[in-house]
Amino acid sequence: MSDLVVRGGTLVQPDWSGPADLHLSDGVVKAVVAPGTALPDTEVLDATGKLVMPGGVDPHCHVGFTSGEFTSLDGYAECTTAAVLGGTTTIVDFAIPRPGQRPIDVAADQQAKISQGLCDAALHASVVEWDDTTAEQLRSLAADGLVTVKMFTTYRGETMASADTILKTMQVLKESGGMVVIHCEANPIIEEDQRRAADRNQIDAANMAGTRSELAETAAVAEVLAIAETLDAPVYFVHQSTPAAVELVAAARRRGLRAYTESVAHHLVLDDSLYSGPNPERWVCCPPLRDRATVEALGGYLANGEITTVASDHCCYDTAQKVSHKHDVRHMPNGLPGVQTRLPVIFSKYVAGGRITPSRFVELTAANPARTNGIYPRKGTLAPGSDADLVLWDPQARWTITASELAQATDYTPYEGMEVTGRPETVVVGGRVIAAGGQIVDATPRGRFLPGAIAR
Numbered sequence: 001m002s003d004l005v006v007r008g009g010t011l012v013q014p015d016w017s018g019p020a021d022l023h024l025s026d027g028v029v030k031a032v033v034a035p036g037t038a039l040p041d042t043e044v045l046d047a048t049g050k051l052v053m054p055g056g057v058d059p060h061c062h063v064g065f066t067s068g069e070f071t072s073l074d075g076y077a078e079c080t081t082a083a084v085l086g087g088t089t090t091i092v093d094f095a096i097p098r099p100g101q102r103p104i105d106v107a108a109d110q111q112a113k114i115s116q117g118l119c120d121a122a123l124h125a126s127v128v129e130w131d132d133t134t135a136e137q138l139r140s141l142a143a144d145g146l147v148t149v150k151m152f153t154t155y156r157g158e159t160m161a162s163a164d165t166i167l168k169t170m171q172v173l174k175e176s177g178g179m180v181v182i183h184c185e186a187n188p189i190i191e192e193d194q195r196r197a198a199d200r201n202q203i204d205a206a207n208m209a210g211t212r213s214e215l216a217e218t219a220a221v222a223e224v225l226a227i228a229e230t231l232d233a234p235v236y237f238v239h240q241s242t243p244a245a246v247e248l249v250a251a252a253r254r255r256g257l258r259a260y261t262e263s264v265a266h267h268l269v270l271d272d273s274l275y276s277g278p279n280p281e282r283w284v285c286c287p288p289l290r291d292r293a294t295v296e297a298l299g300g301y302l303a304n305g306e307i308t309t310v311a312s313d314h315c316c317y318d319t320a321q322k323v324s325h326k327h328d329v330r331h332m333p334n335g336l337p338g339v340q341t342r343l344p345v346i347f348s349k350y351v352a353g354g355r356i357t358p359s360r361f362v363e364l365t366a367a368n369p370a371r372t373n374g375i376y377p378r379k380g381t382l383a384p385g386s387d388a389d390l391v392l393w394d395p396q397a398r399w400t401i402t403a404s405e406l407a408q409a410t411d412y413t414p415y416e417g418m419e420v421t422g423r424p425e426t427v428v429v430g431g432r433v434i435a436a437g438g439q440i441v442d443a444t445p446r447g448r449f450l451p452g453a454i455a456r
């Protein structure tokens with residue numbers, strides 16, 4: 001494999017940034033040196049005026065996800081193409097059992113697809129129902145590097161797990177060196193919110209925000225934290241959308257619990273006014289978009305350190321799927337496409353907007369997601385020995401997001417028409433340039449499964 005030298009850029013690491021040159025060799029970072037230091041005479045990538053950042057790690061990305069009657073529209077080739085064009089070079093997907101399926105079988109099936117991708121991927125396993133084989137399956141998954149296990153407190157009849165099952169899963173994972181990653185919304189509260197909305201004949205997408213309250217989110221977070229604290233088990237909360245929930249996790253962390261908050265880009269940028277516009281079904285997701293004051297307050301936790309990671313919760317449905325049950329949010333496919341836009345919208349609003357530094361951006365979108373999935377420092381940083389996955393980022397470029405210029409396998413973006421500052425210019429995966437100027441220049445499938453290891 002040929003070598004590559006990256007010269008003249010500003011290297012952005014999670015803990016520092018400054019001018020530095022890089023030597024990439026055999027798919028890994030060989031050296032990080034002061035600008036101008038002699039390096040092997042090989043192909044040079046000119047990074048003048050660019051930020052050189054570790055490729056993004058998206059810790060929450062649904063690839064070809066089936067829920068109810070709907071399956072999201074991308075496979076690994078499509079999802080990772082969009083990811084790479086957006087500056088993300090590692091995704092973490094889910095292996096979520098359908099009723100009757102075994103976690104271990106679903107994980108093996110999903111893992112087999114990773115080689116179709118343009119970049120590497122890790123997987124969250126998932127437990128919905130406990131039986132007398134589950135503990136052994138979890139130990140076997142952990143031994144194979146599937147150390148994070150997704151659980152849900154909602155979606156009755158689909159993926160909802162009982163508090164008993166959550167506790168038992170956490171207990172086994174604590175011993176085997178793993179961690180529950182959990183979607184927290186208290187299902188009885190959601191069902192009551194929805195029943196009342198239906199009684200008022202307000203159960204369409206225009207009323208989405210009122211069908212899944214902030215109270216439902218904080219109630220479930222409090223219960224799951226209590227279970228984790230009882231066991232002293234680590235726990236990671238996906239897509240926290242409300243400051244009260246972030247505060248609960250931060251307080252538990254101050255008491256010594258290994259508890260982490262993930263927020264997703266759409267909850268940090270978009271607000272619930274979109275439910276009053278055309279095609280509000282396109283923004284139906286769980287938790288829903290919140291009001292503007294909540295979005296801005298949530299954004300404050302990016303700067304103060306209480307949010308650990310920023311994900312996309314990418315779920316690639318198209319408009320036809322989103323509007324196919326127009327009258328009732330209970331039957332709509334939940335989730336928004338976003339693997340390609342996660343880095344640009346967060347960079348624009350929060351880095352170009354002066355609210356976080358480039359290093360904090362890298363920490364939130366690459367280093368910490370790699371850490372919580374047990375794949376750091378292989379991913380998420382550019383230290384000697386790390387995989388040579390990086391992005392040359394133009395911090396000044398102004399552009400307008402439009403679905404027709406994105407590669408996501410759908411006909412819309414939740415950010416249509418949004419003007420942003422900052423964009424990925426050149427993307428290197430495994431030491432090779434695979435995207436440049438907004439185009440894939442090497443579409444060779446090269447995805448590898450990334451086994452994780454989390455300290456006990």
Ligand code: URP
Binds near residue numbers: 284286287334335336
């Ligand atoms: O609405 C969402 N978030 N859909 C994807 C599945 C999930 O709950 O994360």
Ligand code: ZN
Binds near residue numbers: 238239286
């Ligand atoms: Zn979820």
Ligand code: ZN
Binds near residue numbers: 062
């Ligand atoms: Zn999700």
Ligand code: ZN
Binds near residue numbers: 325328331
């Ligand atoms: Zn219907």
